[in-house]
Amino acid sequence: MAHQFRLNRRDLIRAGGFLTLSFGIAGNLSHAPAAEALKLAGDLEDTPLLSAWIRIGADETVTLMIGKVELGQGAVTAVAQVCADELDIDLKRLRMISGDTALVPNEGVTAGSQSMPNCASAVQQAAAEVRHILMELAAEKLKAPIASLTVEDGTLRGEGETKITYWELVTGRELERKATGKVKPKDVADYKYIGTSVPRLDIPAIMTGQALYIQEQRPDGMVHGAVVRPPTYKAKLKKVDTSKVEKMPGVLKVVRNGSFLGIIANRQDQAYDASSALAKDAEWDVEDDLPGDEGIFDWLRSAPMRDEEIINETAGTQHAPARVLEATYERPYQMHASIGPSAAIATLADDGMLTIQTHSQSVFETAKAIARMLGLDPAKVRCQHIPGSGCYGHNLADDAAADAALLAVEMPGKPVRVQYTRPQEHKWEPYGSAMVVKTRVGVDDSGNVLTWNLELWSTPHGTRPDGEPGNLLSARYLAKPFEMPVPENGGPPNYAADRNAIALYDFPAQRVVTHFISEMPLRVSSTRSLGAYANVFAIESTMDDLAHAAGADPVEYRLRFLKDERARDVLRSAAQKFGWEQWSKAEGRGRGIGFARYKNFAAMTAVAVEIEVNRKNGRIRLIRVVAADDSGQTINPDGIANQIEGGVIQSLSWTLKEEVRFDKTGVLSEDWKSYSYPILTFEEVPPIDVVLIDRPGEPFLGTGEAAQGPTAAALGNAVFDATGVRFRRIPFTPKRILAGLKA
Template identity: 40%
Template sequence: MIEFPKNSRRKFLRNIGFISIGFPLLSYNFGDEDSLLDQNGSFESNLNRNLRFANPVNAWLNVLEDGRVLVYSGKVELGQGIRTAVRQVAAEELELELEQVEVHLAETGVTPDEGYTAGSSSIPNSAMSVRYAAATARQKLLELASTKLNTPEEDLILINGQVKSKNSNLSLNFSEILDGTQLEMEVSKLVPLKAKSDYRYVGKSIPRMDIEKMVHGEEVYIQDLRFPGMLHARVLRPAGYQSKLINLDESGLSSEVSGIVKTVVNGRFVGVITEREYQAVKAESYLNRHSKWTPNPAFPEQKALFSHIKSIAEKPKNIKNQGDVSIEYAENQTFKATFTKPYLKHGAIGPACGIAMYDRKVLHIWSHSQGIYPMRRAIAAMLKMDEDKLHVIAVPGAGCFGHSTADDAAADAAILAMAHPGKHIRVQWSRHDENTWDPYGTAMIMELEASMNANGKIYSWKADVWSDSHSIRPDKDPATLLDTRYFEQAIPLTGRGYLGGAHRNADPYYSIPNMQVNAHYFDGPLRVSSLRSLASYTTIFSIESFMDELAEKAGKDPLAFRLAHLEDERAIAVINKIKLMCERENLKDGEGMGYSFSRYKNTSAYSACAAKVWVDKSAGTIKLKKMWAAVDVGEIINLDGIINQIEGGMLQAASWTLKEQVTFAGNEITSTDWNRYPVFRFSDIPELEVAMIDRPTEPAEGGGEVSMPPTGAAIANAVYNACGKRVYNLPITAEKILG
């Protein structure tokens, strides 16, 4: 069972011997998911130039008297292994064994507010901040020990929680150095880091300690969490986004379903609390049969979705103008192509879950939200409570990356816990509700036009992108939570969220003298928010498919064509690496190889991907046989962890490319289960091979999203090379191969 501390973090720190190092960074408005992640910056006084994205972290590191180190990170564990990476950098800088470092993740009032765990920012933000905090702690410990031992600092070393003299038997442990005092400092100047040549942990494959617990079925995920006397609940969802409750007859509920504790009704919000979980399931079913709702307005026809998107889009906004795309030369040839991606769901293996308990003073919430502080602000605003009266603890969920329904499940539990104080209330979503009410990744269109000269070099490039928002995550606006829109005093959602994600990677990373990018924003028919890699999956699928077409028109090898348009040596290196990895592949009849490249956000990590497929030309069926990736994330912190992320991203993107699509008809979402929303099964998983290019002198970048954008295009290019059919509209299905 997970317990929460009875004391605040500040009280906790006052009661122990420690060195506390905290450094405030740039002021941060925790709003749209990646609105600041795309801005480069640096710390005050030039602190930590290695961090590419200078997001405020206010990292805290406590050196305890027994030599152990307690690290606080505001990031959430999503399977990316951030706890292990943070432990590695802290142990490295303080010369500790890994077992001497404990990492506490994401708890309001205890850990720093690091906003959302998003945008592949955990390593460059949280881990790098801990690295500098640990380095500052090491420097201060040596300085204090030098004074106490009357020994020059250069003659002292740190070993396993002690400072020792190199030339004598003199030593002090942390308790003796602190001598009952407490030191608080800020990192305000560049501190020396440990020499990379002396690393024991960084760059190595350090296994995650939580994997064993998962294998043994221990309480790792919030879906597994249980508390003594905990009650269970379900929330009755409206018939559709805009449906209104006409009538609810709960008069026979208690006689048909045992264990009813309480029913909570507020406008269109209907929740029921029971003693056991299955009672809650039966109660929800009863209320569903005995309620009447106004019908939801009809969605546009699915086959006309993309023409509908164009009809409702705003006037285009120019994103990039480089050179002059209007200049035409007679010798240049012009080519055009249009690509589309449907709505995609997050597809969490475990449907959302939220647990809350109101002790009549503080509302305690357990959630798998990716931003516990922003969610706390939203729930506090929803309940009209002071933020400091809400205590949120992050607990991993069974998937996924992006803004899922986790925040909404937490809001459900919070509402019901306030209505029934003194008991833990667990709200478990159903698969039907998860698939229906998920904030999907938006449908998108990308139109490309390029001209090439007689030498096969791209002269001009024009891109137009149609996209809805890519983040409407909870924060100060309570309407970002579903429940607030259904209260008697409803709060409508008025903001558009983070629109910048709509054109991420829409401008190719290639050397093209004339380039223009325009974004066409629209407010679409389905609920949307952040999905892993935001627009990059669609924009790179489009760009890299088009690059293959242009290479063919120019009579060039696809990889050579890309290399001819690149100047960045690191970009060239990953392409050369993927070429080397695949050069011995022999293709049989019906098989094809495809390649692609991207630099995530055009500022972060590099990846080149390759895919090998077999296509049954008579049936149109596709078998993905193998995928490769060559990746450069700068300095590697945990080799095993980053490879796991790359492989996971490739598989998720492959599933999107070949399987996934949210469907709707009339006024209903129809892809409500795994049969109607197919995803990759174990039998679909191909062989994977990942090569990492380690660059210890470069900044460490995140890898959670780097492999997803190029994967789709590599598969599409492989399919074309296998059967001669270019598919522009995702997903790539047998019907489209034969059509």
């Protein structure tokens, strides 16, 4: 987690309004007086060497090297747009390298909606400085003042016919200089790519079946690995008879290391067949101490916990409340549920170098954890990011990398590809934590908030590899097992369990207490928006209850306490596009709205939903959704719209349908069946309108997770509007709706 905290510090600075990019000075830097070091933009602060980011090639291309990776969120295209604009080159000249630990700056984890604020901002500043260096060099060669030069697609022109290109100017170590922070990026008006919906660079390959994903890499001599997971989390392997499986077709090796069991086979299907057979030939000691999906919320309220008051502002309290409203909200464990089971390819070369191709979000820290697990020199482990199926947080990508590595060292020289089965992906991924959130609000005679209290109970939201073998699943089952480190909660300003637990509203008094439980009945880690999903659901449902109790319109009621002008614009835009004021209620129909500013400093998003409830069968039909979003300066409008649409749909799916089933022994949800772990389908997805509010000149704000909380709340509020019954436990299954309507 240490790295995330470093990222946090910068976000705090940005949230406070100190925009580092605005300190630029014009003129010839080499004659500028020595000044104290300026704060560099985003991840440039950690890797200030310009040549670590940008290479100018003799072949008239530019190579941009970034530590953030493509997860299907369009980040690589957006960063490319920023680079091409700032360098004044055609986008076609740009080659992108991302997420190769041997080649790119260490930008930590691609997570937390931080690729735009930290990577795009760094690239913007780096490109601006590179352009400036090139202009200085050109000015010297062309014997013309910098101010007289123009640049177009890498060609600099002086007076008359004189010109010179980037590719002529850079012949050696010209870019081996540190960023100064003194060069000002372009004016907003001069952007060509930023602010336009440049098509994603990788989409044609996706649509025509070019080899793109880790699952489609087939290095020469590749063999296939599979693992046998224990029947439960803490099971210990008593004995296993490997003799039968060793004789199965195509089986090259059976690997046993403590309670870790693996297969290496010629074919993928043979590896799966052998691992199924081996699972039957293994005997385990099995525990049965889990609270189960029905018992988890009581368990959360009674487990050993650490209490922390994260805010207690009582300065505005003047009067005793006339009334107090209290409510408790419950969020079950929910899955990332990637469509493609996680995969990786590892190869141990003759020179002792272990290369792992992985769709990990954290190539650097995962490489380090794997090196330590295997007792290898970290310099001998290289991770290369290759796209996989979308992950939406920390799923099994890193574990697949570790398992491929564990098998690859058993068969030196052979690339070993591991891809999990569907049940393995469902049952062993680290889920989004179950949570309980309780609100207690004192209001005055008019129903306005006087005192706002929120308490939350949660297990961890971050168990990423972070260089620690104990965070890799299989490392815990080895003959010499690695202990899992005790996870920490995330602190301000990002927070983790308590992300968005502090309401953005301006209440006279606000107190928030986090009850952090480090014990984990089910494996958990970062899942899109972390605690913000449950916290915003609770806050925005409570606001709806308060508006109702006050006899106020839910939009108008929120605006009483929402002071930030941009936030108010977002809320009003969603309501206007939805037709909030003109809306009239039809039988069975309901509407709801929800708002949050992600992490209270990233993108601002409001979501309005219209639904219909069938009182006979308890089914909710999604009629339509409108979302409004302010992500600061827009780099790629369609990219943002795609993230908002996707976030809305995923959150509707979580909130309507999703809950990890488990009993006292282990997880029962092992596939997509309706009683197992269903997700929203094509016929259930409603039309979604997205309103984008562009803020030219403002910092880039991350969007990827912004819709999760507001959508859940809007849906709950719409169900309340339709039925008069408040549902506070997610998901809103037909069974729960029917029970609620009868109660």
